[in-house]
Amino acid sequence: MSDAFKLGFAPFAAPARIGPSGVLIVFCDDGLKFGPASAKALGAVAGLVARAAKAERFTGKSGTTLELIVPEGLKAARLVVIGAGKSANLQQKDLLKLGGLAMGKLPLAASEGVVFAELPNGALKAEQAADLALGVTLRAYVFDRYKTKRKDDEKPPAKRNITIAVGDVAAARKAYVTREAISGGVLMARDLVNEPANVLYPEEFARRTAMLKKSGVMVEVLDLKAMKKLGMNALLGVGQGSTRESRVVVMRWNGGKAGDAPIAFIGKGVCFDTGGISIKPAAGMEDMKGDMAGAACVAGLMQALAARKAKVNAVGVIGLVENMPDGNAQRPGDIVTSMSGQTIEIINTDAEGRLVLADAIWYTAKRFKPKFMVDLATLTGAIIVALGQEYAGMFANDDKLAERLTKAGEATGELVWRMPLSSAYDKMIDSKFADMKNTGGSRWGGAITAAQFIQRFVADKTPWAHLDIAGTGFDSRQTDINKSWGSGWGVRLLDRLVRDYYER
Ligand code: BES
Ligand code: MN
Numbered sequence: 001m002s003d004a005f006k007l008g009f010a011p012f013a014a015p016a017r018i019g020p021s022g023v024l025i026v027f028c029d030d031g032l033k034f035g036p037a038s039a040k041a042l043g044a045v046a047g048l049v050a051r052a053a054k055a056e057r058f059t060g061k062s063g064t065t066l067e068l069i070v071p072e073g074l075k076a077a078r079l080v081v082i083g084a085g086k087s088a089n090l091q092q093k094d095l096l097k098l099g100g101l102a103m104g105k106l107p108l109a110a111s112e113g114v115v116f117a118e119l120p121n122g123a124l125k126a127e128q129a130a131d132l133a134l135g136v137t138l139r140a141y142v143f144d145r146y147k148t149k150r151k152d153d154e155k156p157p158a159k160r161n162i163t164i165a166v167g168d169v170a171a172a173r174k175a176y177v178t179r180e181a182i183s184g185g186v187l188m189a190r191d192l193v194n195e196p197a198n199v200l201y202p203e204e205f206a207r208r209t210a211m212l213k214k215s216g217v218m219v220e221v222l223d224l225k226a227m228k229k230l231g232m233n234a235l236l237g238v239g240q241g242s243t244r245e246s247r248v249v250v251m252r253w254n255g256g257k258a259g260d261a262p263i264a265f266i267g268k269g270v271c272f273d274t275g276g277i278s279i280k281p282a283a284g285m286e287d288m289k290g291d292m293a294g295a296a297c298v299a300g301l302m303q304a305l306a307a308r309k310a311k312v313n314a315v316g317v318i319g320l321v322e323n324m325p326d327g328n329a330q331r332p333g334d335i336v337t338s339m340s341g342q343t344i345e346i347i348n349t350d351a352e353g354r355l356v357l358a359d360a361i362w363y364t365a366k367r368f369k370p371k372f373m374v375d376l377a378t379l380t381g382a383i384i385v386a387l388g389q390e391y392a393g394m395f396a397n398d399d400k401l402a403e404r405l406t407k408a409g410e411a412t413g414e415l416v417w418r419m420p421l422s423s424a425y426d427k428m429i430d431s432k433f434a435d436m437k438n439t440g441g442s443r444w445g446g447a448i449t450a451a452q453f454i455q456r457f458v459a460d461k462t463p464w465a466h467l468d469i470a471g472t473g474f475d476s477r478q479t480d481i482n483k484s485w486g487s488g489w490g491v492r493l494l495d496r497l498v499r500d501y502y503e504r
C-alpha cells in the first residue's frame with residue numbers, strides 16, 4: 001500500500017472541513033432515509049438528492065450508489081449516497097462491505113473523503129464504525145510498486161486522507177486499534193502473494209518475516225542443514241530442483257500464559273510451482289507465484305496477533321520451497337522418507353504442496369504439542385472445481401474446531417465449507433513400493449485424497465483442520481474490500497477464531 005493513504009476519525013461536524021476536491025459519502029436505507037447527522041450535513045442538498053434518486057431510480061437497495069457531482073450548496077466536489085438496504089443486524093462482513101464500497105467510490109483524483117459512519121437509525125457503534133474503517137483500509141490497498149509508466153491522469157494523488165465521521169471519536173479510535181493490527185496482517189499477506197517469484201523466493205520470504213520481530217514475534221529460520229538434520233526429506237525433495245534454497249520459518253507469539261500450550265498455524269509456501277518434472281502447461285502458469293498464499297496468511301496472522309497483543313500463545317510454521325524442473329529435480333517414481341519416518345512414492349511432482357505440509361505439520365505437532373493446528377494451502381485445483389472461489393474447503397478431524405471455523409467464516413465473510421475425510425479414500429493413495437503415494441492417480445475427489453494424505457502427518461491425534469485455499473487465496477476473486485490479485489484470505493478468519501475461542 002502506498003504510504004499516502006491516511007485514515008482518521010472526526011466528529012460528525014467534519015464535512016465543514018472538506019475541501020473543494022473532497023468527496024462526502026453518506027449511507028441511506030432502502031426508504032432513502034438518512035440518519036440525523038447525515039441529513040444535517042446534506043442540509044439544503046437533500047432536495048437535490050431526492051430528485052437525483054428519482055431520475056436514477058435509486059432506491060437505497062443494499063450495495064447500490066448514487067453520485068452527485070459538484071452539487072450546489074455543498075463545498076465537496078462530489079456527494080456519494082450508498083444504499084445500506086434494511087441495515088438491521090449488520091454483521092462485521094456487512095460493515096466491511098459498506099466501507100469497501102465507500103472507498104471504491106472515491107475517484108482516482110480525490111485526495112480527501114469523509115465517510116459518515118451513520119445509518120438512518122443512528123450513529124454506528126464504535127466497534128461498527130471501526131469495522132467500516134477496516135473495510136475502507138482494505139479496499140484502499142493497491143499493489144503498484146512495479147508500475148513506472150503511468151500517465152498523469154492515471155496517478156493517484158500524492159496524499160489520500162480519509163476521515164470517518166463518528167459520534168464518539170475516542171471510542172472509535174480505540175476500537176480501530178485492533179482493526180489496524182488486522183489490516184496490517186492482511187496487507188502484508190497480500191503484498192507477499194502479489195510479489196513475483198523472482199523477487200520473493202524462499203530466502204527472501206524468510207527475510208521478510210524478520211519484520212515481525214519488531215512486533216515482538218520470535219522468528220527462527222531453519223536452513224538446509226537444520227532441515228536435513230530433522231529429516232524433512234519430503235519438503236526438501238520438492239525444492240531440490242531449484243537453485244533457490246528451501247527454508248522453514250517458525251514464528252512464535254507468546255501473548256498468553258507462560259507454559260500454556262500454543263495454537264498452531266501451518267502454511268504452504270511454494271514460492272513458485274512449475275509442477276516440477278510433471279510440468280504444468282504454459283497457460284496461466286504465472287498464477288503459481290501465488291502458491292505461497294497459505295504461508296502468506298500465516299505470516300500475516302502472526303503479524304496481526306502480535307500487533308494487537310492477542311492474549312494467546314501462537315505458533316506459525318511455513319514451509320518455503322520453489323518447485324522447479326532441472327537436472328537435480330525430483331522424479332516421478334522417487335521414494336522419499338518424511339520426517340515422520342513414513343515413506344512416500346512420488347507419482348506426480350506437481351502434487352508438491354502436500355509433501356511440504358507433511359513435514360511442516362509433523363514437525364509442528366511434535367515440537368509444540370499445540371492445542372490444535374490449522375494448515376492453509378493452495379493445494380488442489382479440485383477444490384476450485386468443487387467450491388469455486390466463494391468458499392475455501394475445510395477438512396477437520398475435530399468437530400468443535402470445524403464448527404468454530406465455520407462460525408468465524410460466517411462472521412468475517414471468509415467462508416469455509418466442510419468436506420469429508422474418510423479412510424475409504426485411503427486405498428487411492430496406497431503405493432506398490434512405499435507407505436503411500438503422493439497422488440490418487442485419479443482426479444476424482446482430488447481435494448479429499450490430498451487432505452487424506454496430509455492427515456497421515458498429523459502426529460498424536462492433534463485436533464487439526466486443513467483449509468484448501470486454492471480458490472480463495474488469489475486470482476480474479478475481486479470483492480468490495482479487495483481489488484488486488486492477492487486476497488490475504490484467512491487472516492481475518494483466523495484472527496476471529498482466535499479471538500472468539502482461544503484468547504483468554
Ligand atoms: N498449486 C497447485 C494447486 C492450484 C491450482 C492452486 C490452481 C491454485 C490454483 C498444486 O500444487 C497442484 O499442482 N495440484 C495438482 C495436484 C494433482 C497433480 C494431483 C492439481 O490440483 O492439479
Ligand atoms: Mn503443484
Ligand code: ZN
Nearest residue numbers: 270273291353
Ligand atoms: Zn502447488
